[in-house]
Amino acid sequence: MKKLRIGVIYGGRSGEHEVSLASAASVIASLDRARYEPVPIRIEKDGRWVLADRPPTAIAASEVIEQARLQSGRAIRAGREAHLVSHPGEETVLTIERTTGDALDKPRENAYVTGLALDVIFPVLHGPFGEDGTVQGLLELADVPYVGAGVLASAVGMDKAVMKILFAARGLPIVKHLVLLRPGWEANRDSHRRAVDRKLGWPVFVKPANLGSSVGISKVKAASELGAAIDYAAEFDRKVVIEAAVPHAREIEVAVLGNDDPEASVPGEIIPSREFYDYEAKYLDDRSETVIPAPLTPAQTNEIRGMALEAFRAVDASGMARIDFLLASRSGQIFVNEINTIPGFTTISMFAKLWESSGVSYPALLDRLITLAIERHAEGRRRRISVM
Numbered sequence: 456m457k458k459l460r461i462g463v464i465y466g467g468r469s470g471e472h473e474v475s476l477a478s479a480a481s482v483i484a485s486l487d488r489a490r491y492e493p494v495p496i497r498i499e500k501d502g503r504w505v506l507a508d509r510p511p512t513a514i515a516a517s518e519v520i521e522q523a524r525l526q527s528g529r530a531i532r533a534g535r536e537a538h539l540v541s542h543p544g545e546e547t548v549l550t551i552e553r554t555t556g557d558a559l560d561k562p563r564e565n566a567y568v569t570g571l572a573l574d575v576i577f578p579v580l581h582g583p584f585g586e587d588g589t590v591q592g593l594l595e596l597a598d599v600p601y602v603g604a605g606v607l608a609s610a611v612g613m614d615k616a617v618m619k620i621l622f623a624a625r626g627l628p629i630v631k632h633l634v635l636l637r638p639g640w641e642a643n644r645d646s647h648r649r650a651v652d653r654k655l656g657w658p659v660f661v662k663p664a665n666l667g668s669s670v671g672i673s674k675v676k677a678a679s680e681l682g683a684a685i686d687y688a689a690e691f692d693r694k695v696v697i698e699a700a701v702p703h704a705r706e707i708e709v710a711v712l713g714n715d716d717p718e719a720s721v722p723g724e725i726i727p728s729r730e731f732y733d734y735e736a737k738y739l740d741d742r743s744e745t746v747i748p749a750p751l752t753p754a755q756t757n758e759i760r761g762m763a764l765e766a767f768r769a770v771d772a773s774g775m776a777r778i779d780f781l782l783a784s785r786s787g788q789i790f791v792n793e794i795n796t797i798p799g800f801t802t803i804s805m806f807a808k809l810w811e812s813s814g815v816s817y818p819a820l821l822d823r824l825i826t827l828a829i830e831r832h833a834e835g836r837r838r839r840i841s842v843m
């Protein structure tokens with residue numbers, strides 16, 4: 456059988472570039488070489504696509520971030536890490552061409568990246584310009600099977616304001632929140648301050664709508680700190696979400712796998728090393744803990760797994776996603792916090808560990824995702840495009 460050539464696209468223009476290098480290192484190292492030929496394609500922070508002459512090797516995001524810090528010789532500010540140097544002699548590529556001719560029954564060799572035929576693309580990109588539907592749109596145009604969510608679910612999964620609307624429409628519990636746009640905030644700071652005070656109370660979490668890895672997020676305990684937190688979040692996005700804090704929140708996560716008939720993993724719990732699960736706690740201090748399965752009652756476990764599937768369907772996701780919950784530890788109230796359509800994907804990331812505990816090994820996970828990508832692509836091709 457011919458080996459499938461898997462284009463692994465990683466890096467990217469977002470503040471989660473380094474996290475993506477770690478995820479891609481795991482994916483490339485674990486693809487079964489008897490069946491797959493991985494082709495590493497790196498998107499530089501400046502947006503150039505290069506055929507990497509060697510794949511990344513780190514196993515943990517903290518490792519890559521540390522390397523980047525050492526290379527740059529200056530302190531890292533979350534979301535604004537220094538550029539990793541690219542290697543001389545690497546080819547810059549950006550063209551993905553659609554093949555002509557009838558390839559209906561063979562979803563292969565149908566995307567060309569500067570003459571390189573790829574069968575399936577595995578986008579391992581976190582954050583804007585990668586996890587948000589932009590790259591997925593390009594891959595739709597190229598008509599190539601790709602792993603994970605399509606354009607719509609990717610875009611919605613990146614937008615914390617829009618995903619809440621869809622979750623609420625499905626009857627999923629979400630936290631009380633307000634959404635504001637940067638120009639409106641700048642024009643009338645006082646009325647927004649009053650609205651937060653009146654509708655949400657304190658503390659609140661202030662977040663850029665479109666981002667991840669806790670970049671740009673602040674916990675605000677008093678009205679006097681709100682302005683600075685909104686200004687900071689607004690540096691990363693024109694849209695800012697302000698949420699009532701879930702008191703004594705426990706952080707529960709569920710991994711989902713599948714297309715139209717998705718399955719949910721056992722839930723896991725994260726115990727952040729800091730006051731909340733911020734960038735530092737996620738990637739830098741290596742002291743946050745995970746507990747799998749999460750210590751929950753059987754009823755809570757069932758409820759949360761059911762909600763995870765519902766959230767997956769609410770945004771019309773496919774392939775995979777990780778759904779994150781906040782559980783108010785005293786009242787027991789559960790809130791869906793967010794869906795991540797390309798969750799951290801190293802062998803030691805929550806997504807992989809959740810599936811491992813649910814009986815799916817990391818290499819088997821990659822197989823499933825590639826199969827799901829091909830199935831989804833084939834299903835998409837059944838669609839009639841013209842009425843004539």
Ligand SMILES: Nc1ncnc2c1ncn2[C@@H]1O[C@H](COP(=O)(O)OP(=O)(O)O)[C@@H](O)[C@H]1O
Nearest residue numbers: 660666667668669670698699700701704731732
């Ligand atoms: N409403 C909230 N109540 C309590 N903690 C929150 C709330 N929103 C966010 N957090 C904390 O901030 C972290 C990051 O927020 P999240 O919305 O998950 O953003 P990201 O997409 O960057 O991961 C969460 O994991 C949690 O620790």
Ligand SMILES: [Mg+2]
Nearest residue numbers: 668669779793
């Ligand atoms: Mg999160």
